[in-house]
Amino acid sequence: MKNIIVVGNGMVGYKFCEKFVANEAAKNFQITVFGEEPRPAYDRVHLSEFFDNQDAKALEMAPAEWYSENNIKLITGERVSDINRSGKKITTAKDREFSYDYLVMATGSSPFVPPIKGVEKKGVFVYRTIEDLEGMLAYAAKLKAEKPDAKAAVLGGGLLGLEAGKAVLDMGLEPHIVEFAPKLMPRQLDSRSSQVLKLKLESIGLNIHLSKATNQILGDGKITGMEFGEDDVLDVDMLIVSAGIRPRDELAKACGLEVGVRGGILVDNTMKTSDDNIYAIGEIALYNQMIYGLVAPGYDMADIAVRQILGETNAVMPESIDMSTKLKLIGVDVASFGEPFMPASKGHSIIFENKTEYLYKRINVSLDGKKLLGGILVGDATDYSMLHQIYLNGMAIPENAAQLILPISDGGAAFGDVMDLPDEAQICSCESVTKGQICSVIENGEAKDLGDVVSCTKAGTGCGGCKPMVADLTNAKLKSLGIEVKDTICEHFDYNRQDLYQIIQVKGYTTFNEVLDNHGNGGHGCELCKPVVASLMASIHADTANKEYAIQDSNDRFLANIQRNGTYSVVPRVPGGEITPDKLIALGEIAKKYDLYTKITGGVRIDLFGATLNQLPLIWKELISHGFESGHAYGKSLRTVKTCVGSTWCRYGMDESVSFGIELENRYRGIRAPHKIKGGVSGCIRECAEARGKDFGLIAVEGGWNLYVGGNGGATPRHAELLAEQIDNETVIKYLDRYLMLYMRTAKPLQRTAAWQERLEGGLDYLKEVIIDDKLGIAEDLEKEMQTLVNKFECEWTQAVNNPEMMKRFSHFINSKEDDDNLVFVPMREQKMPEPWSN
Amino acid sequence: MEEVLEKYRTIQIEEVKVWFKAASVSDFPTDGGACVKYKNKQIAVFNFARINKWYACQNVCPHKMEMVLSRGMIGDEKGIPKVACPLHKKTFSLESGENLNGDLESIATYPVKIEGENVYIGFSD
Ligand code: SRM
Ligand SMILES: Cc1cc2nc3c(=O)[nH]c(=O)nc-3n(C[C@H](O)[C@H](O)[C@H](O)COP(=O)(O)OP(=O)(O)OC[C@H]3O[C@@H](n4cnc5c(N)ncnc54)[C@H](O)[C@@H]3O)c2cc1C
Ligand code: SF4
Ligand code: FES
Numbered sequence: 007m008k009n010i011i012v013v014g015n016g017m018v019g020y021k022f023c024e025k026f027v028a029n030e031a032a033k034n035f036q037i038t039v040f041g042e043e044p045r046p047a048y049d050r051v052h053l054s055e056f057f058d059n060q061d062a063k064a065l066e067m068a069p070a071e072w073y074s075e076n077n078i079k080l081i082t083g084e085r086v087s088d089i090n091r092s093g094k095k096i097t098t099a100k101d102r103e104f105s106y107d108y109l110v111m112a113t114g115s116s117p118f119v120p121p122i123k124g125v126e127k128k129g130v131f132v133y134r135t136i137e138d139l140e141g142m143l144a145y146a147a148k149l150k151a152e153k154p155d156a157k158a159a160v161l162g163g164g165l166l167g168l169e170a171g172k173a174v175l176d177m178g179l180e181p182h183i184v185e186f187a188p189k190l191m192p193r194q195l196d197s198r199s200s201q202v203l204k205l206k207l208e209s210i211g212l213n214i215h216l217s218k219a220t221n222q223i224l225g226d227g228k229i230t231g232m233e234f235g236e237d238d239v240l241d242v243d244m245l246i247v248s249a250g251i252r253p254r255d256e257l258a259k260a261c262g263l264e265v266g267v268r269g270g271i272l273v274d275n276t277m278k279t280s281d282d283n284i285y286a287i288g289e290i291a292l293y294n295q296m297i298y299g300l301v302a303p304g305y306d307m308a309d310i311a312v313r314q315i316l317g318e319t320n321a322v323m324p325e326s327i328d329m330s331t332k333l334k335l336i337g338v339d340v341a342s343f344g345e346p347f348m349p350a351s352k353g354h355s356i357i358f359e360n361k362t363e364y365l366y367k368r369i370n371v372s373l374d375g376k377k378l379l380g381g382i383l384v385g386d387a388t389d390y391s392m393l394h395q396i397y398l399n400g401m402a403i404p405e406n407a408a409q410l411i412l413p414i415s416d417g418g419a420a421f422g423d424v425m426d427l428p429d430e431a432q433i434c435s436c437e438s439v440t441k442g443q444i445c446s447v448i449e450n451g452e453a454k455d456l457g458d459v460v461s462c463t464k465a466g467t468g469c470g471g472c473k474p475m476v477a478d479l480t481n482a483k484l485k486s487l488g489i490e491v492k493d494t495i496c497e498h499f500d501y502n503r504q505d506l507y508q509i510i511q512v513k514g515y516t517t518f519n520e521v522l523d524n525h526g527n528g529g530h531g532c533e534l535c536k537p538v539v540a541s542l543m544a545s546i547h548a549d550t551a552n553k554e555y556a557i558q559d560s561n562d563r564f565l566a567n568i569q570r571n572g573t574y575s576v577v578p579r580v581p582g583g584e585i586t587p588d589k590l591i592a593l594g595e596i597a598k599k600y601d602l603y604t605k606i607t608g609g610v611r612i613d614l615f616g617a618t619l620n621q622l623p624l625i626w627k628e629l630i631s632h633g634f635e636s637g638h639a640y641g642k643s644l645r646t647v648k649t650c651v652g653s654t655w656c657r658y659g660m661d662e663s664v665s666f667g668i669e670l671e672n673r674y675r676g677i678r679a680p681h682k683i684k685g686g687v688s689g690c691i692r693e694c695a696e697a698r699g700k701d702f703g704l705i706a707v708e709g710g711w712n713l714y715v716g717g718n719g720g721a722t723p724r725h726a727e728l729l730a731e732q733i734d735n736e737t738v739i740k741y742l743d744r745y746l747m748l749y750m751r752t753a754k755p756l757q758r759t760a761a762w763q764e765r766l767e768g769g770l771d772y773l774k775e776v777i778i779d780d781k782l783g784i785a786e787d788l789e790k791e792m793q794t795l796v797n798k799f800e801c802e803w804t805q806a807v808n809n810p811e812m813m814k815r816f817s818h819f820i821n822s823k824e825d826d827d828n829l830v831f832v833p834m835r836e837q838k839m840p841e842p843w844s845n
Numbered sequence: 846m847e848e849v850l851e852k853y854r855t856i857q858i859e860e861v862k863v864w865f866k867a868a869s870v871s872d873f874p875t876d877g878g879a880c881v882k883y884k885n886k887q888i889a890v891f892n893f894a895r896i897n898k899w900y901a902c903q904n905v906c907p908h909k910m911e912m913v914l915s916r917g918m919i920g921d922e923k924g925i926p927k928v929a930c931p932l933h934k935k936t937f938s939l940e941s942g943e944n945l946n947g948d949l950e951s952i953a954t955y956p957v958k959i960e961g962e963n964v965y966i967g968f969s970d
Contacts, residue, residue, distance in 0.1 A: 069948050497923065518876075519895070530895045531876075532920030533929035533936070556877030560916055560931030568931055572911045619916075818912075820868045820879040820890075828849065828887070828905070828912045843909050 008035050010315065011096055011106040013086045013257065015041025017050055018288030018304035019112035020067045025312045027076045035315075037078045038104060040096075042085040043135060046070050051301055051469050054169055056139050057176050060843065065136070089261040091281055108315055111258060111271055111279070111286040112308075115251035115297070120161075124223030130245045133170045142246070146177040149243050157182060158244035159232060161220060163190040165333065167248040171212055172336045174246065182213045182242060184220065184232065194331060194342040198359065199366040199384045206338050206364035206385065215240065253290045253297055266292040275322040277311040285311045293323060301468060302435040303327045309438070328398065328435065332383075332390045332471050338364070339387035344380025344397045345370060353379050356408050367411040369393065371403070378403050378410070391475040392424075399431050424479045425486065433475055436468020441479060448483045456480045495755055496534035498526050503538060503680065503755050510542050516549075518557045537562070538755045541642055544678035545750050548798035551641065551678075552805055552812050561640035564816065565803055566622055571829060571840035573616050576602070577639035578629050579675060580611040582649040582667035582687075592632040600625055603837045609646040609684070611637060616838065618825045623816045626803045635801040638676060642756070644683045647671035648696065652689025652706065659689035661706035666735060667695070670704075673739070674746065676799045680753040680762075683746065698726045701759040702742055710734050715745055715773070718760035727763070727770050730778060743792035744777045744785050849910055852886055853903035853953035855942060861956055861967035869962045878928070880904050880915035881966060888955060888966055889915035891939065893926055899957040900939035901966050906930045907949045914952070 010026075012019050019039060026032050041047065048065040056065065063069075073080035081098075088097040095105050117132035119125055129149075131142050149156040158174045160167045163185030174181040183190070189200035190207075204214050218238075223245065224231040231241045253270040264272040264280035270292030277285045277293075287307035289297060298304065306323060313321035330343030348355065348370040358367045367389075369381035378397045383390055393410060396403060403410060427433075429442030447453040447462045459480045460466050466473045493502045501509065506521070515521045518539050522531055537559035543549055551562040561567050566574035578593070593612055597604045600621055602614035617625055626636075638644060647670050650656065652663030667687035674683065686697030687704045696719075697703025703714040703726045710732040717726030730741055753762040766772060775781040806812045818826045830841040867881040867890060878891040887904035904912045909932060917928045919939070926939040937944055942951035956967035 063949070066948075498920075529924070530893075530921040530926070532922065532927070533918040533934060536918055536920065556874040556918070560918065563916070568913070568916075570909075570911075570932075572913045572916075572932070814872070815874070815879075818880060819882045819887075820872050822882045824882065826887070826912050827885075828910075 008107040009105060010035050010037045010108045010110060011086075011104060012037060012039040012110045012112055013096070014112035014114055014254075014288070014290070015039050015043070015047045015080065015082065016112060016114045016288065017047060017067065017301055018114070018308050019110070020047035021305045022110055022112060022287060022308040022311060023073070023076070023078050024068070025309055026315075027078065029312070029316055031316050033077075039073070039078060039080050040084055040086045040098065041080070041082045043137075044083045045136070046073070046080060046082060048136065050134070053133075053136070053139065054173055056136060057143070057173050060143070062136050086257060089257060089284075091261050091263075091284070094283065107283065109284045110311060111284060111290055112288045113254040113257065113290045115253050115289040115299070117247060118250040118252045119247050120220075120249050122220050122222060124225070124229070125247070127223055127225050128228035129225075129243060130223065130229055130247060132247050133166060133173070139173075142173070142244075143177065145244060146179055150178060153243065155180065156243040157241065158246065159184050159240060159242040160246045160248055161232075162248035162250070163187070163214070163216070164193065164248065164250070165191060165331070167246075168207070168335045169333075170246045170248050171207075174244075175211065175336065179244065180213070181211065182215060182240060183207075184215045184218050184240070186217070186219055188217045190214065190216070191340070194340070194346060195382055195384070196347055196368065198357070199368065199382045202359065202361060202364055202366040202384050203335075203338065203340060205361060207336065209364070210336060212336070251289065251297070251299055253292070255290060258286070258290075266295065270297045273307075275310075275325075276314045276319070277307050277323065278314070285314070287311050294325075294327070296327075298327060298329070300329065300331065302438075305436055305468070306438060330394055330397075330435075332387050332394075339383065339385060339390075341383040341387040341390040341394075342381070343390070343394045344378070346380050346382045348379060356411065358408075358411050369407065369411055371407045375405070375407060376402060378407075381411075383411075391472065395427050395431050395433075395475075399428050401427075424475060425482050433479060434463075434465035434468065434472045436472075437464040437466075439463045439465040444476065444479055445483050448480065448487065453480075454489075455484075493754060495538050496532055498522065498529045498531055498535045500527065501525065503542070504752050506539065507542055507546070507751055510539070511546050516543060516547065517554060531557070533559075534755075541678045541680070541755075545795075548677075548795045550676070550800060550802035550805055552802050552809075555812075555815060559642075564619065564622065565636065565640060565806060566617070567640045569615060569840065570843070572826065573618055573829065573840070574622055575639065576614040576617055576622070576625055576629070577607070577611060577637040578634035579637040579671070580646075581671040581675075582647055582664050583610040584649075584664055584668060589632060589634070592629075592634075596625060596628050596632075599628075601838065603834075603839060607639075609639075610648055611646060613639070616831065616840070618829070619816055619818045620823070620825055623807050623813055627807045630801075630804055630807065636676070636803040641676075641678065642681050643676060643678050644671065644674040644685070647685035647687060648700070649687045650689050650694035652687075656689055658692060659706070660708065661689060661711070663687040663689040663695065663704075663706060666704065666711075666738075669735075670739075670742070673796055674742075676802070677746075677750075677795050679746070679750050681756050681758045683759065699723065700726065702726070702745070704738060707732060711738050713738055713741060716759045716763035718758055720758070722760070724760045724764070726760075729770070729774065740789065741777055744788040745773070747788040747792045748773075748776065849905055850903075850907060850950075853905065855951075855953045856955050856967055856969050858956040858967060860969045862970065863968045864958065864965040865968055867964045867966050870959060870964055871962070873964070876919060878915045878917070878919065880912070883966065883968065884970075887912050887915075889917075889928070890957065890964065890966065891915075891919050891928065893919055893939070896926065898926070899959060899964065900926065900928075901955040901957045902928070902937070902939065902942060903953045906932065906935065907944070907952060908933060908935050 047067045085099040086096050087099045117134050157180040159182040160170045163183045171181050171183050218234045221233045233239050255265050258271045271286040273286050273291045279286050288304035332341035353372045355370050365385035370379040427441050431441045453459040453462050466476045536557040540557045551558045555563045597614050603616050607613045647667045649664045649667030653659030684700045685702045686695040686700040688695040688697045689706050699717045699719045704711045713730045714726035715729045718724045831838040873892040875894040881888045889904040891900045904915050916931045919928050927936045929936045936946050937952050942954045958965045
């Protein structure tokens with residue numbers, strides 16, 4: 007039995023262990039890993055996700071049990087403090103000694119903090135570990151409480167600096183980026199693309215200061231500002247230093263291993279250091295005179311070290327390492343690959359720039375016009391995977407290379423099907439998975455779908471940038487084998503939503519079990535298919551969610567939205583946003599009585615938060631007695647129709663937008679759809695109701711209404727498209743009935759109108775033909791179906807509170823009237839909120 | 846928060862010392878669950894009518910330590926009966942308690958028996 011000691015349990019140290027134990031011969035070795043950090047290795051690349059959920063466990067590369075299950079001794083929270091090379095021993099900071107046969111240095115890097123006067127002040131942070139982030143969050147929270155308009159700066163406008171800028175924005179502080187160079191991301195971008203990126207980032211609220219050398223950090227004990235020149239000062243309350251990395255080679259230096267002039271342990275192409283028994287991998291290893299600050303090369307190094315130790319002496323690192331990167335910064339795509347900057351003597355560049363849309367694309371093509379040498383994409387990197395593959399594999403490019411980057415309508419995007427790539431094309435660079443490997447796990451039957459491909463090959467589990475390509479390849483490969491890629495709703499049905507819609511409609515099924523028994527795969531359903539079937543039966547029979555409540559999505563089951571601590575929110579309908587003072591008072595009084603947190607929502611109505619399951623029916627009984635009804639804020643159904651005051655009050659109003667908005671909201675309330683539906687009605691083209699951002703929108707114009715459809719706010723904003731112009735109220739309703747019904751019949755589960763419309767074959771023209779010209783001859787049916795649903799409307803909360811049997815489910819315990827005793831609320835700005843999550 | 850979890854430990858049928866009468870069969874939804882209070886514990890109990898089985902587990906979801914699992918939807922994944930947490934849809938095997946779509950710690954499960962019209966849950970204390 008030989009001993010391997012790994013110093014450093016970061017991403018690469020972990021990968022070494024994972025790759026090592028995958029070998030049969032691993033049982034002849036005992037691996038011991040030391041990590042200085044208090045927890046097992048985690049995914050540093052996705053560190054920023056910690057800001058979203060503070061969920062450190064979710065970032066773990068593998069849980070602590072994984073190490074013991076694989077017979078690896080993991081010792082966290084203990085730094086290795088000394089290496090005795092001649093005795094082949096290490097000592098830890100707790101003065102314990104361990105012997106090794108092979109030592110693997112995977113100590114990574116630490117953030118470089120330039121020696122600026124005052125950097126030691128409170129409020130100055132670096133961005134590398136979970137503890138760093140925890141420190142920042144706590145500091146920012148305290149800052150904001152004392153000073154609502156607090157500012158934070160990031161020192162360094164490189165890749166990581168911009169990511170830190172996003173963190174600052176998310177923490178609710180005013181963000182500033184300070185960069186020494188005259189451009190952002192100086193290592194990846196040329197001046198023009200960096201200018202485009204700067205404009206885009208400024209448009210979303212980042213303040214960017216270029217060509218600034220920081221002389222000192224101001225403040226008495228804690229930071230209050232940064233000084234650049236004599237009269238050039240930026241007031242900030244917090245600073246994140248992101249000025250590059252320095253390899254952690256202190257141990258290596260102390261024991262006399264050869265290191266580079268600017269740090270890093272010297273290795274050859276077998277990852278061996280100047281000592282035959284010591285390897286170095288990851289961000290500590292100086293290979294080809296370079297430290298590679300990316301995980302993919304680190305993982306390759308781990309692989310080489312594993313194979314070398316196991317005696318595979320011809321396994322070596324490639325000569326050149328691909329440093330291409332793609333990232334999404336604050337919602338902006340940025341990518342650079344190959345040689346982003348290239349002297350004119352080596353080739354020529356083709357550049358496409360559109361500053362109004364913050365787009366920049368550059369490709370560098372060889373002098374003979376046959377090869378792609380590199381490029382830069384800012385604003386839209388959808389073509390990155392394909393361009394990167396073309397570059398990596400030296401594939402032929404079209405004669406008019408400009409087609410590679412021109413927008414599609416200009417004759418561009420003429421390249422590439424994933425299936426054209428050579429087998430050795432590397433699809434996932436983090437895990438080194440080639441096209442050939444993915445195809446072969448599909449061919450040999452190991453993988454039957456995308457999930458299988460990911461679990462068999464690990465493709466897509468690193469930085470995740472290749473996921474779309476892995477999905478495309480999987481689908482294309484399955485198709486080429488004649489395996490139909492069905493968008494089935496889950497493992498229990500071989501049908502998609504549209505198929506099931508027809509089945510349920512034709513057969514008239516009214517219970518989940520009927521559908522499952524007659525058309526399922528023999529299983530028992532799950533959280534994916536149950537709500538879909540429930541929604542379909544509701545769309546078809548106008549059932550409320552009180553029917554068969556155990557198959558409803560959890561929010562529908564209790565007719566309320568579940569909140570962070572398991573309590574619920576209550577949102578009564580306020581059609582068109584119009585509300586009488588009496589009703590406002592009633593809302594206020596009820597909220598007070600039940601001690602509910604109260605807020606005006608983005609859908610211009612009032613949300614009462616923090617109701618327990620037991621309280622829900624009591625609250626609703628009172629609301630109903632004041633004339634309120636369910637607002638369906640929990641359902642995949644109509645939410646709000648937002649209106650502006652229109653001609654009722656406004657001096658520019660062309661029509662009664664409020665009246666019409668209320669009519670439409672009352673017409674479509676309660677109807678179940680594939681996803682939620684929102685409407686807007688504006689009284690004139692000033693568009694104060696933001697109607698074009700809704701699933702359906704109306705704008706009053708001379709001679710009637712303009713009807714827009716398929717708009718969306720949310721994750722992928724999209725403006726609605728004009729379906730019909732200058733039509734009267736009656737025609738609006740006719741077209742809307744047809745439009746919504748068509749959507750309900752054919753969309754996928756959880757697909758908003760915008761996404762549905764975008765993927766609809768034939769697009770808007772087709773919609774117009776079906777809805778206005780009735781080309782399919784179904785218009786009358788659609789209207790009739792909608793009218794039946796409208797006629798059958800019933801408020802499900804009224805239904806529930808009047809039925810003792812239905813009321814039974816609104817109780818936290820089945821055998822006690824008590825409330826959940828686990829609930830803890832804390833005060834917040836004169837109201838209350840649930841205690842923050844601790845993990 | 847972790848002390849909440851310490852209250853819950855899987856009980857094998859042979860360890861049962863107390864059969865607690867929780868409620869009657871008809872109080873539970875078909876193919877759904879409800880929460881039972883036993884001393885200072887909250888136990889989620891599911892009536893998996895499709896396969897004619899009953900399951901019980903801790904009500905607290907190990908993801909964010911909220912008392913919500915009884916309100917989750919049940920079903921199966923490749924034949925393993927499971928419950929999906931209503932908050933973030935983490936799923937757990939109702940048989941072994943294992944987290945099926947992640948690596949959260951397993952949830953504790955408890956034996957259930959039906960006698961006459963009543964549902965009993967087995968505890969060791
Ligand atoms: C309360 C509210 C935020 C607020 O404090 O103002 C809110 C809260 C939630 N929104 Fe929203 N959204 C609210 C207005 C909006 C708006 C603004 C609007 O309606 O004009 C949008 C963008 C417009 C749009 O939908 O196109 C919006 C886009 C979303 C999305 C993204 C949808 C998309 O198509 O990308 C989600 C996620 C989803 O539905 O999958 C979401 C989901 C949610 C959920 C349901 C998340 C969840 O599952 O817990 C939140 C539950 C709230 C609750 O318990 O009541 N919410 N949400 C707003 C309630 C409006 C209402 O009166 O019903
Ligand atoms: C915010 C952020 C975003 C990033 N985004 C990307 C990205 O999008 N794409 C990409 O490719 N890369 C990205 N990176 C870089 C990537 O995280 C690193 O390349 C990778 O983590 C390097 O792995 P490593 O194991 O070599 O070093 P590390 O992950 O730093 O691990 C080294 C570990 O060794 C420990 N250690 C050091 N000395 C000792 C000692 N003497 N005894 C015991 N333990 C010791 C350290 O505490 C540390 O835990 C990002 C980095 C950060 C910080
Ligand atoms: S209310 Fe909407 S935007 Fe706000 S956190 Fe919830 S889902 Fe996100
Ligand atoms: S709390 Fe259960 S999945 Fe998040």
